[in-house]
Amino acid sequence: MMAVRKVLIVDDSKTETLFMTEVLQKNGFAVSSAQGAEQALDLMSQEKPELILMDVVMPGRSGFQLTRAISRTPEYAHIPIILCTSKSLETDKVWGLRQGARDYITKPVDVAELLAKIKALD
Numbered sequence: 001m002m003a004v005r006k007v008l009i010v011d012d013s014k015t016e017t018l019f020m021t022e023v024l025q026k027n028g029f030a031v032s033s034a035q036g037a038e039q040a041l042d043l044m045s046q047e048k049p050e051l052i053l054m055d056v057v058m059p060g061r062s063g064f065q066l067t068r069a070i071s072r073t074p075e076y077a078h079i080p081i082i083l084c085t086s087k088s089l090e091t092d093k094v095w096g097l098r099q100g101a102r103d104y105i106t107k108p109v110d111v112a113e114l115l116a117k118i119k120a121l122d
Helices: 014-026 037-047 063-071 090-098 111-121
Strands: 006-010 030-034 051-055 081-085 103-106
Touching: 006 014, 006 037, 014 030, 014 111, 030 037, 037 063, 051 063, 051 111, 063 081, 063 090, 081 090, 081 111, 090 103, 103 111
Parallel strands: 006 030, 006 051, 051 081, 081 103
Antiparallel strands: none
16 A cells, blocks of 8 residues: 555644644645535545544534445545544544544644554555
8 A cells, every 4th residue: 555645634623624734744745624524525536535534523424424434435445534533432432443444543633643643554
C-alpha cells in the first residue's frame, strides 16, 4: 500500500479542523475538510482521500454512522478511517472499530500519537 498523502477531516468544529489541518500540512499531507456527512460524501468522490479522520459527535449523521456507510461502500471500503473523538470509553472505541474504523484517537488530539497512527497504516 502506498503511503497516505491525502487526508479528509470530517469534523463540525472549525477550531479542531484548523488545528489538525495545520499539523497535517506541516507534515506533508494534502488536507481537505468537511463539516458533516453530506459534505464528506460529496468531497470523497472528488478528492479521493487516502485516509479519513472522523469526528463522532456531529449534527445529522454521526461519525459512527458515516464510518459504517463508507466502509460498506465498495469504492470507498479500502480507505482507512481513524475516529477522532472526545468519547473515550472503551465501549465507544469497540463500537467504532465494529463500524469499520481502522483506529481510534481521543481528543484533545495528541499530534505525535496521530502521526504515529497514520504511519502505522502504511
